[in-house]
Amino acid sequence: AYGYEIVQTLIVDIVPDEHVKRAMNEINAAARLRVAANEKAEAEKILQIKRAEGEAESKYLSGL
Numbered sequence: 001a002y003g004y005e006i007v008q009t010l011i012v013d014i015v016p017d018e019h020v021k022r023a024m025n026e027i028n029a030a031a032r033l034r035v036a037a038n039e040k041a042e043a044e045k046i047l048q049i050k051r052a053e054g055e056a057e058s059k060y061l062s063g064l
């Protein structure tokens with residue numbers, strides 16, 4: 001008959017266990033490393049293509 005009934009509450013700050021925080025940070029770091037590796041591979045690919053195009057142009061011009 002007496003007391004409170006909490007219908008809705010706003011959670012403003014969650015403090016997970018230190019082990020959970022560490023695991024989440026490792027997951028985020030792994031994702032960033034994966035993206036960085038993909039970007040580096042794409043840059044290497046572009047460099048190789050440009051190098052090959054330059055070499056082909058050089059051979060073409062030396063043939064003329």
